[in-house]
Amino acid sequence: MKGHSKLLSIQIKNLGVIESATINLVDGLNVLTGETGAGKTMVLTALQLILGGKADAKLVRNGSDRLLVAAEFEVNRKFSEIVEELGGSVEDNILIITRTVTSDGKSKASLGGAPVPAATLASIGEELIEIHAQSSSLRLAKESVQRELIDLYAGNEEILNEYQNQLLKFKEAKNRLVELEKALKNRDSEISRLKEIADISKKFELSENIYDEISNEISKLEAVEDLNRSVVIALEILNGEDSNLTSCLQSSLKSLQIGANLDKELSTIAGEFKDGLRTIQNVISDLERYKETLNADPARFDYLQSRKADLNGLVKRFGKNEEKNESINSLVMQAKSAKAQIEDLSGGEERLGELAKEIKKDKELLFKFAQELSESRKKAAKRASEDITREFSDLALTGSMLEISVEVPENLEESKLGNFGVDTVQFNFASHKSAKLSPLSKRASGGELSRVMLAIEVVLSQNSQIGTFIFDEVDSGVGGKAAIEVGRKLATVANSSQVVVVTHLPQVAVWAKNHLVVEKSDNGDVVESSVFPVTGEERAIEIARLLSGQESSETAREHARELLEMVGNSAIR
Secondary structure (H helix, E strand, O other): OOOOEEEEEEEEEEEOOEEEEEEEOOOOEEEEEEOOOOOHHHHHHHHHHHOOOOOOHHHEOOOOOEEEEEEEEEEOHHHHHHHHHOOOOOEOOEEEEEEEEEOOOOEEEEEOOEEOOHHHHHHHHOOOEEEEOOOOOOHHHOHHHHHHHHHHHHOOHHHHHHHHHHHHHHHHHHHHHHHHHHHHOOHHHHHHHHHHHHHHHHHOOOOOOHHHHHHHHHHHHHOHHHHHHHHHHHHHHHHOOOOOHHHHHHHHHHHHHHHHOOOHHHHHHHHHHHHHHHHHHHHHHHHHHHHHHOOOOHHHHHHHHHHHHHHHHHHHHHOOOOOHHHHHHHHHHHHHHHHHHHHHHHHHHHHHHHHHHHHHHHHHHHHHHHHHHHHHHHHHHHHHHHHHHHHHHHHOOOOOEEEEEEEOOOOOOHHHOEOOEOOEEEEEEEOOOOOOOEEHHHHOOHHHHHHHHHHHHHHHHHHOOOOEEEEEOOOOOOOHHHHHHHHHHHHHHOOOOEEEEEOOOHHHHOOOOEEEEEEEEEEOOEEEEEEEEOOHHHHHHHHHHHHHOOOOOHHHHHHHHHHHHHHHOOOOO
C-alpha cells in the first residue's frame, strides 16, 4: 500500500469511559462501530491527544490520577531522521508516540522516547494522519497544502525541482554580482586578503566549530582527575559491594512483579519502575564508557594549547566582535568561497559583464519555468475540480460544487518569485447551485465537510503524502444508497492509504477490512468500554444491530449477510 506511514495500534488507559483498550489497525479500511456512549468518540480523542491536541483534566477517567494514550506507527527512513533530530529514536521503522494527562490537567508528551512539547506532536502529526471531523482542525484549509496537492495531482515534481534549482542559481548569481561590484572598488587589496585567508585556513587546518572542540577537550583534560573521581564514586554507589543500588532495585522490582499479577494499578506502577531501572542500567553503561575516555595525556594537552593559541591569534586579527568560535567559522566560510571570488575579481569589469549576462539568462529561464508551473497547475485544477464535483452526487451532496482556483499575477516580476512559483492556489466550495463559492473552511461544516473531504481524497489520495486518514461524521445525514456510496468511496481511498472510520451506518461498516466494535458494560457505578474485532457471524450480528437496533432479529441478520456478500463481490475489494 502506498503511504509514507501507517498507524499500527492505539493504546488507551483511563480515558473517559475507557479503562484500558488496545486497538490494532491494518492496511486498508478500518471501521469502528458501537452503541451511543460506548466510547467511539474517545478513540478519536486519543488520536487528537497523540497529535498534540489540547489536554483537558476532564478527560481523565473518574477515580484515576492520569490517562495514557500511545500510538505505534510504521514510518520510513526519512521520517525516522526527523524524529532522531528531535532527540527521539525509531527502532525497526517503528515510532511510538505517547501522551499523558493528569487529573490536575498537567500534560507530558514523548516522541520516540524523547520528551517533547505538544506543539512538536502537532507538527509531526500533520505528516502522519489527516483527521476529518467537525472538531478537528482542517489541514486542507491551508494554502500550502492545497498547492502541494495540486502539484502532486499534476505530477509537477520535475518542473518544480527545475524551478527551485533555477531560483537558487539566480539568487546566487545576483549575490555574486553585488559582492563583485563592492570588491572591485578595492580589487588588489581584496584579492590579497582572500588569498591570505585561503592560505591561513589550509595552514591551520581550520574547520567549522574547531575552536569549541579544542576548548572542550582542553577543559576535559584539565579536569580529568576530578571527572574520574566523580564517575568512580557514582559507579561505586550504583554497583559497589557495600551499596549495590541496582541489585536492590532489581530485588524490589521482582517483589512488585509478583504483586502486579494481582492488581492492575500495581502492574502499572511496576511497569514504570521497570522503565526507571532500565534507564539507570543505561546510565551505568554510559558512565563506564565515559570513564574509559578519561586518560591524562600531557603531550596531547600541550598540542591543544598550542592550537588554541594560534586560533586566538586569528580571532584577534580577523574577528569582528563575534564569539570566538563564530569568528573561526566565518574564516572557514570565507576560505571556501575565496577561489570563486578571486576568479571574479581577477576578471575585473569583464567578469562583471559576464555575470550580468548570466543573470539575465537565469532570470529568463526562471520566468519560463514559473509559467510552465502555472499552466500545469491551472490545467490540473480544472480537471481536479470537475472530478471532485462529480463525486458529490454519490455522497448526498447534489448541487454542491468545488472549484480550485489558481491565481497568477498579470505581470511576472522578480519580486513575486517565491520558492514554489508565483501562484496562489485555493479550494472554494458552494453547498448548492445558488450559493456563492467561498474558501472551503468557511462554507462546509460537520458531516458535510467530512464528505467533501472524502470526495477530495477519492480524487487526490493516489498521490497523497499522508499515510492514514481518519473520518468521523462522514455519514452524517445520509442513508440508503448514498450511505453505500460513502462506504464505497472510503474503500476506494483505502486502496492507496490507510483509512479509519467511526460510523453508525451498516452500509458503511460492511466495507471494512478490519471491523472493530466498541462495547460498553454497566458495572455498578463505573462504565467500562472495550474494543475488539469482529469477523464471520459475529460481524453479521453487529451489522444486524446497526440495521435494526436488535442483534436477535433474523430478518436484520439476513439483510446484513446480503450487504456483506455484496461488498465481497465488489471489484474494489
